[in-house]
Amino acid sequence: MxxxxxxxxxxxxxxxxxxxxxxxxxxFITIAHxxxxxxxHISLGIHKSHYTNAGIKENEAFSxxxxxxxxxxxxxxxxxxxxxxxxKAAIFDVFYGELETAPMIRECPVCMECRLExxxxxxxxxxxxxxxxxxxxxxDVLKEGKIDIARVNPLLFDMASxxxxxxxxxxxxxxxxxxxxKRKTELRGNN
Ligand SMILES: Cc1cc2nc3c(=O)[nH]c(=O)nc-3n(C[C@H](O)[C@H](O)[C@H](O)COP(=O)(O)O)c2cc1C
Numbered sequence: 001m002x003x004x005x006x007x008x009x010x011x012x013x014x015x016x017x018x019x020x021x022x023x024x025x026x027x028f029i030t031i032a033h034x035x036x037x038x039x040x041h042i043s044l045g046i047h048k049s050h051y052t053n054a055g056i057k058e059n060e061a062f063s064x065x066x067x068x069x070x071x072x073x074x075x076x077x078x079x080x081x082x083x084x085x086x087x088k089a090a091i092f093d094v095f096y097g098e099l100e101t102a103p104m105i106r107e108c109p110v111c112m113e114c115r116l117e118x119x120x121x122x123x124x125x126x127x128x129x130x131x132x133x134x135x136x137x138x139x140d141v142l143k144e145g146k147i148d149i150a151r152v153n154p155l156l157f158d159m160a161s162x163x164x165x166x167x168x169x170x171x172x173x174x175x176x177x178x179x180x181x182k183r184k185t186e187l188r189g190n191n
Pocket of ligand 1 (some may be wrong): 015027028029031032045049050051053075079080084
């Protein structure tokens, strides 16, 4: 193994479009630094210089929308333009759910509305932690009532290559594949 310095190597992450109402209008920001805190809590690392932060703080609400590959150009656009100067919401069909201040994008196959729960104050970033209060999906991405990621076709983000990537093949069963090794080690009396 070769050390390469303190590089965060936890990519890919899904590329998301985060919606907030800022100065009374919907705005969308591209965010790749997202995290799963618990099954129903999401974190977003947003630089303090961005336009979006004030809207999330004011309304205590945001949305996290998952664009599919087909929305790559629009997603990248929301990551290079700022709501300070551009109405980015104008390129989307915007809708609202239960939290009336978490704008969502009808073109995205999955959108979650989140209530702000806490802000972790880093030197340059606000880390917003929100609770998912409702999830809206295109019915065609559901399989037996659950979200099928193959149908969502998420746009993956990689910092090292600075490219968008696509999802690969399904490989095996979680909480299942390891049982083969478990059985082997048990046979060896190694448990
Ligand atoms: C693919 C991609 C991912 C990004 N991820 C983040 C991120 O996780 N955190 C962040 O603060 N900015 C991120 N950005 C930058 C913001 O999306 C960008 O600065 C945006 O213009 C800010 O919008 P706003 O000023 O309307 O809030 C990303 C940009 C791109 C293109």
